[in-house]
Amino acid sequence: MALNLDAKIPSGPIEQKWDNARFEMKLVNPANKRKYSVIVVGTGLAGGAAAASLGELGYRVKAFCFQDSPRRAHSIAAQGGINAAKNYQNDGDSVFRLFYDTVKGGDFRAREANVYRLAQVSVDIIDQCVAQGVPFAREYGGVLANRSFGGAQVSRTFYARGQTGQQLLLGAYQALERQIDVGTVEMFYRHEMLDVIVVDGRARGIVTRDMVTGAIDVHIADAVVLGTGGYGNVFYLSTNAKGSNATAIWRAYKKGAGFGNPCYTQIHPTCIPVSGDYQSKLTLMSESLRNDGRIWVPKKEGDTRKAGDIPEAERDYYLERMYPAFGNLCPRDIASRAAKRVCDEGRGVGPGGKGVYLDFAESIGRLGRDKIAERYGNLFEMYAKITGEDPYQDPMRIYPAVHYVMGGLWVDYNLQSTIPGLFVLGEANFSDHGANRLGASALMQGLADGYFIIPYTLGNYLAQVKPGGVDETHQECVAAKTEAEQQMKTLLSIKGKKTVDDIHKELGKVMWEYCGMGRNAQGLEKALGLIPQIREEFWKNVNVPGSGEELNQSLERAGRLADFLELGELMCRDALVREESCGGHFREEHQTEEGEAKRDDEKFCHAAVWEYQGADSAPARHVEPLNFEYVHLAQRSYK
Amino acid sequence: MNMRIVLHIWRQRNRTAQGQMVRYELPNVSEHMSFLEMLDVLNEELTRKGEDPVTFEHDCREGICGCCGFMINGVPHGPQRLTTVCQLHMRHFRDGDELWLEPFRAAAFPVVKDLMVDRSSLDRIIAAGGYVSVNTGSAVDGNALPIIKQCSDMAMDAASCIGCGACVASCPNASASLFTAAKISHLALLPQGQAERDRRAIRMVAQMLEEGFGYCTNAGECEAVCPKGITLDNIARMNRDFLKAAITYLEETAAAGGA
Ligand SMILES: Cc1cc2nc3c(=O)[nH]c(=O)nc-3n(C[C@H](O)[C@H](O)[C@H](O)COP(=O)(O)OP(=O)(O)OC[C@H]3O[C@@H](n4cnc5c(N)ncnc54)[C@H](O)[C@@H]3O)c2cc1C
Ligand code: FES
Numbered sequence: 001m002a003l004n005l006d007a008k009i010p011s012g013p014i015e016q017k018w019d020n021a022r023f024e025m026k027l028v029n030p031a032n033k034r035k036y037s038v039i040v041v042g043t044g045l046a047g048g049a050a051a052a053s054l055g056e057l058g059y060r061v062k063a064f065c066f067q068d069s070p071r072r073a074h075s076i077a078a079q080g081g082i083n084a085a086k087n088y089q090n091d092g093d094s095v096f097r098l099f100y101d102t103v104k105g106g107d108f109r110a111r112e113a114n115v116y117r118l119a120q121v122s123v124d125i126i127d128q129c130v131a132q133g134v135p136f137a138r139e140y141g142g143v144l145a146n147r148s149f150g151g152a153q154v155s156r157t158f159y160a161r162g163q164t165g166q167q168l169l170l171g172a173y174q175a176l177e178r179q180i181d182v183g184t185v186e187m188f189y190r191h192e193m194l195d196v197i198v199v200d201g202r203a204r205g206i207v208t209r210d211m212v213t214g215a216i217d218v219h220i221a222d223a224v225v226l227g228t229g230g231y232g233n234v235f236y237l238s239t240n241a242k243g244s245n246a247t248a249i250w251r252a253y254k255k256g257a258g259f260g261n262p263c264y265t266q267i268h269p270t271c272i273p274v275s276g277d278y279q280s281k282l283t284l285m286s287e288s289l290r291n292d293g294r295i296w297v298p299k300k301e302g303d304t305r306k307a308g309d310i311p312e313a314e315r316d317y318y319l320e321r322m323y324p325a326f327g328n329l330c331p332r333d334i335a336s337r338a339a340k341r342v343c344d345e346g347r348g349v350g351p352g353g354k355g356v357y358l359d360f361a362e363s364i365g366r367l368g369r370d371k372i373a374e375r376y377g378n379l380f381e382m383y384a385k386i387t388g389e390d391p392y393q394d395p396m397r398i399y400p401a402v403h404y405v406m407g408g409l410w411v412d413y414n415l416q417s418t419i420p421g422l423f424v425l426g427e428a429n430f431s432d433h434g435a436n437r438l439g440a441s442a443l444m445q446g447l448a449d450g451y452f453i454i455p456y457t458l459g460n461y462l463a464q465v466k467p468g469g470v471d472e473t474h475q476e477c478v479a480a481k482t483e484a485e486q487q488m489k490t491l492l493s494i495k496g497k498k499t500v501d502d503i504h505k506e507l508g509k510v511m512w513e514y515c516g517m518g519r520n521a522q523g524l525e526k527a528l529g530l531i532p533q534i535r536e537e538f539w540k541n542v543n544v545p546g547s548g549e550e551l552n553q554s555l556e557r558a559g560r561l562a563d564f565l566e567l568g569e570l571m572c573r574d575a576l577v578r579e580e581s582c583g584g585h586f587r588e589e590h591q592t593e594e595g596e597a598k599r600d601d602e603k604f605c606h607a608a609v610w611e612y613q614g615a616d617s618a619p620a621r622h623v624e625p626l627n628f629e630y631v632h633l634a635q636r637s638y639k
Numbered sequence: 640m641n642m643r644i645v646l647h648i649w650r651q652r653n654r655t656a657q658g659q660m661v662r663y664e665l666p667n668v669s670e671h672m673s674f675l676e677m678l679d680v681l682n683e684e685l686t687r688k689g690e691d692p693v694t695f696e697h698d699c700r701e702g703i704c705g706c707c708g709f710m711i712n713g714v715p716h717g718p719q720r721l722t723t724v725c726q727l728h729m730r731h732f733r734d735g736d737e738l739w740l741e742p743f744r745a746a747a748f749p750v751v752k753d754l755m756v757d758r759s760s761l762d763r764i765i766a767a768g769g770y771v772s773v774n775t776g777s778a779v780d781g782n783a784l785p786i787i788k789q790c791s792d793m794a795m796d797a798a799s800c801i802g803c804g805a806c807v808a809s810c811p812n813a814s815a816s817l818f819t820a821a822k823i824s825h826l827a828l829l830p831q832g833q834a835e836r837d838r839r840a841i842r843m844v845a846q847m848l849e850e851g852f853g854y855c856t857n858a859g860e861c862e863a864v865c866p867k868g869i870t871l872d873n874i875a876r877m878n879r880d881f882l883k884a885a886i887t888y889l890e891e892t893a894a895a896g897g898a
Contacts, residue, residue, distance in 0.1 A: 053775040068696065069762050071802055072704040088782060124778070131778035133771045133831045135795040142785025160795060166703055167798060174770035181766040189759065212751055241698040275671045280679055281700050382702065385719075385726050388671075451775045499686045501679070546691055550653060551752045553694055554686065 003258045003611050005624045008412045009113045014630055015095075018117045021413070022456055026463035033058035035467045038458065039206055039221040041193045041248055043070030045165070045443055046426025047227025048172035049450025054225075055179030057455055059462075062219055063176065064188045064208060066243055066556075071173040074229050074241040075446065078165025079286035079379070081149055081157035082443040084122040089146055093154040095119045101152060102441060103631040105331060106406070106434020107583035107599060109261070109607070112630055113413060118432050121452040122444050126158055128451055132171040136160050150287050150332065150439020157440045162286055162378045168443055172450070192556065194484040195251045196224060196422060197476050203422035204470045205477065207484045211556065214549040216485050218477045222467050223421045223458060226252065227450065230405040230427035232265070234564045234571065235516070236501075236508025238402035239271060239284040245560040246567050249409050249428050257417040258609040258622065260410035260430030262567065263575035266437055266584045267517050268403035269335035272386055272396075273355040282401040283386055285358070285379055287439050290328045292363040292372065293396070295319050295335070297356050301346035307357055307395050318342055326638040333436050333584045333597070334638060336400035340517050341595070343399075350397040359395035400517060404442060406433045406584065407571070410609045410624070414457035415449060418609075421465070423458060425449035430607065435583025488548045491558045496541030500557045503538045507531065507561070507568055515572050520588040524576040528569060535565040570610060570619060577621060580604045592635075601633050642734035644668045644677065648693055649741045654749050654757075660739070670730040674717065675700060675707065677729060694753040702726040702866065705801030708808070709754040710741040715805035715864045723803065723866040743808035747815070747851040758804050760850035761818060767846035768839035769822040771831050790828050797824040799867045806861035806869075812853030817861040819847050820877035821869045827880055837884035844881050 010021035037060040040051040048070055051063040065073060085098040098119040103110060136158050137145040149157035160167035179185040190211040197205040205220040231246035232238035253259045270285045296317045298310050318338055320327040339356050349355045364372050369392060380391045408430040409417045417424050426446040433441065510530050514523035546552045581590040581597035590598045606623040613619055644665045651658030668677050675697055682692035698706040702723040709724065711717035716724045719731055740754060748756040806817035823840055826832030855874055862871045
């Protein structure tokens with residue numbers, strides 16, 4: 001079976017595509033909207049914004065999240081900011097420039113039309129959020145403040161202290177609660193989606209587990225929207241929230257949704273290093289810190305002096321040295337690999353030599369401690385709390401960590417997956433960031449998808465189908481429910497010797513070692529041998545205590561790990577086939593003489609889309625070719 | 640440095656079951672661990688022994704999602720000021736310390752299991768009016784409405800609330816006043832929030848009482864334990880808004896022919 005990878009890119013010049021598409025869309029008559037029901041899984045920026053906006057339009061929405069409140073989605077943790085091409089600073093920004101930067105930053109592996117639309121609607125996002133009361137940072141004149149962020153040469157990032165994600169999510173959450181109050185949205189919290197139900201080739205519902213009672217239920221709708229976030233936790237240690245998982249998209253993949261570019265992972269350069277084997281997650285230090293902090297390591301290998309005792313002349317500000325034009329602000333993938341390289345050379349600092357300094361002494365001297373505290377106070381506090389060290393006195397120690405996945409379910413221009421009626425938003429889809437995401441662009445994409453794209457494209461879909469027609473007794477519903485129940489039973493019956501976390505850590509080590517910052521064929525092949533062994537061990541020897549009819553956090557984690565154990569393998573497969581380096585995917589065999597990523601546009605200027613072929617067969621790889629008409633293919637250079 | 644820590648943890652299977660304190664001893668706690676990482680270690684051990692691990696809520700482990708929170712020796716989130724329990728590190732404890740962990744207790748926060756409670760009552764307070772009614776797509780340009788920086792900063796202070804419920808747990812009356820006031824203040828301080836200011840205050844306060852939260856008697860415990868530093872002035876602002884609205888808003892709606 002082949003996947004239908006028609007991207008449905010609208011006709012016309014790029015600036016007019018979205019307008020043309022909207023004009024051509026079919027509309028659902030206002031009086032008919034309430035006849036249609038929509039399931040939205042996930043209440044992060046993408047899902048929360050979608051559920052609220054669809055409720056406002058009058059659809060009957062059921063929204064789901066696994067936390068105890070929609071306000072707690074992982075989006076809440078985003079610190080740095082959100083991009084928008086407002087050009088309020090008069091510094092040369094424009095929709096085209098944001099589009100250009102995003103395509104180039106993504107190393108020419110994203111679909112131009114989608115990225116352009118993202119840049120276009122970015123300006124509406126800011127307006128909408130301001131109207132909701134999101135307290136963005138402001139200047140004394142009362143206008144919105146901006147900063148430059150993550151490698152951009154214009155100041156287009158809007159922020160709310162170091163809590164931008166929190167404030168944007170609360171805006172979406174409040175809009176959602178308003179719809180819950182008026183009854184257009186029914187909210188199911190502490191519910192985990194375990195499967196999609198596909199009837200006659202269309203997504204018609206989901207199977208969920210009530211995490212308090214353990215009840216497994218079927219929910220039916222006319223369309224299903226997934227905004228379930230990223231799968232960085234396949235690495236065990238990442239900056240994602242502990243509960244972030246791949247289950248929703250993975251089960252959709254197994255029901256026929258194509259998986260786009262699973263290997264594209266973003267490793268963030270500025271995280272707090274690991275402190276011990278009990279480490280449960282990694283903490284990001286916002287990259288906005290790189291605006292005022294300088295990154296360095298000692299010039300000498302194995303230098304164990306305290307940072308303050310190392311004289312200027314014996315420090316290597318390696319980013320400033322290697323990339324004079326961008327210096328400490330070069331893109332994430334480049335900064336991460338450079339950190340790994342200097343640590344591999346034996347020049348890393350802190351326990352195990354896995355760290356580099358991020359030093360504020362110079363900017364504290366220039367701007368004063370108060371200014372730095374105003375800009376980064378909460379980040380400095382967080383650092384001090386976690387490490388017990390004072391970053392105003394001594395430089396921070398940082399190290400790269402898994403942070404974001406550009407890969408996800410393949411979607412067309414309308415954000416529809418290869419299963420009709422199944423739409424995917426936010427980090428869960430593969431869409432706009434190509435092989436590398438720019439800082440402050442995930443929040444932008446999540447809200448663009450949720451507020452401004454899905455309300456149109458979903459309407460267009462619904463206008464072409466009849467509401468209803470399926471109920472819980474349909475054989476596909478019964479089968480999906482039975483399968484989910486069976487999996488729970490199996491997990492609970494193994495009662496082996498290893499805990500879920502034991503096995504998750506093993507998987508994480510393999511992923512980080514062989515499918516992390518640097519990848520090569522030999523390592524990936526090794527990982528492809530190891531992962532099935534770990535998976536086998538899991539299904540033979542995991543110990544999930546307790547029962548299924550109660551709140552059982554071990555069971556929740558086990559179900560998620562079962563999916564990570566399959567997804568990890570697909571990531572390695574994808575990384576192995578992609579014989580080039582691009583963005584966050586760095587194949588050591590494919591680098592320039594200076595050690596930079598070397599793309600192979602002849603062979604790989606495409607998105608790889610994987611199709612599930614059953615448990616016992618290898619998945620099939622399809623491609624969506626990418627054409628660059630507006631931004632010409634060029635080697636990225638940040639020198 | 641490694642320490643020996645003794646924990647007494649509230650164990651309760653579900654909402655209706657009887658609960659009790661159970662003693663656990665951890666001989667080897669690293670000072671660099673977070674408090675929750677210590678509980679992870681305990682849970683791994685319990686699992687290996689075939690016992691039921693301790694249920695506690697958590698997600699971001701960065702002090703921002705508001706999932707985590709339980710009492711440590713009678714104090715929500717434990718002894719460190721302005722710190723959620725996920726950000727609390729063991730270096731603030733001493734070898735041999737004995738700690739009592741209990742869920743947040745309030746009539747409006749029924750226990751789900753062990754240290755986990757149901758805080759959906761807080762969502763329903765927000766649903767009663769903690770928003771600006773502006774549909775997607777109807778906004779004007781973000782800079783069309785200049786906002787005094789100081790107001791915006793104060794609104795941000797109030798908006799920093801993470802909805803963890805520590806304020807409720809610390810309050811002798813189990814009042815959710817600090818939580819409710821933080822949202823009322825956030826929106827009352829901004830021009831966008833003015834149109835619905837009266838209705839918001841009336842509806843949110845009414846919902847708070849309906850959920851079974853108590854009245855505020857100015858005990859001030861909430862401010863002392865709030866991990867995000869939300870201050871009592873917010874409650875004063877809420878009370879003013881509520882009183883004013885109670886007079887004017889009811890009159891207006893009555894004049895308009897209904898409430
Ligand atoms: C520490 C950190 C800082 C960041 N900072 C920035 C930044 O400054 N700027 C920026 O642009 N980006 C940033 N990012 C990235 C950005 O935050 C995320 O990519 C984005 O918020 C993802 O939003 P989302 O709506 O797609 O998913 P999420 O916010 O992850 O939401 C997922 C939702 O799906 C639900 N869910 C998941 N699985 C299931 C299931 N099986 N059943 C039911 N519900 C489910 C969850 O309950 C949740 O509601 C940061 C990320 C991290 C980790
Ligand atoms: S786990 Fe998110 S605030 Fe503690």
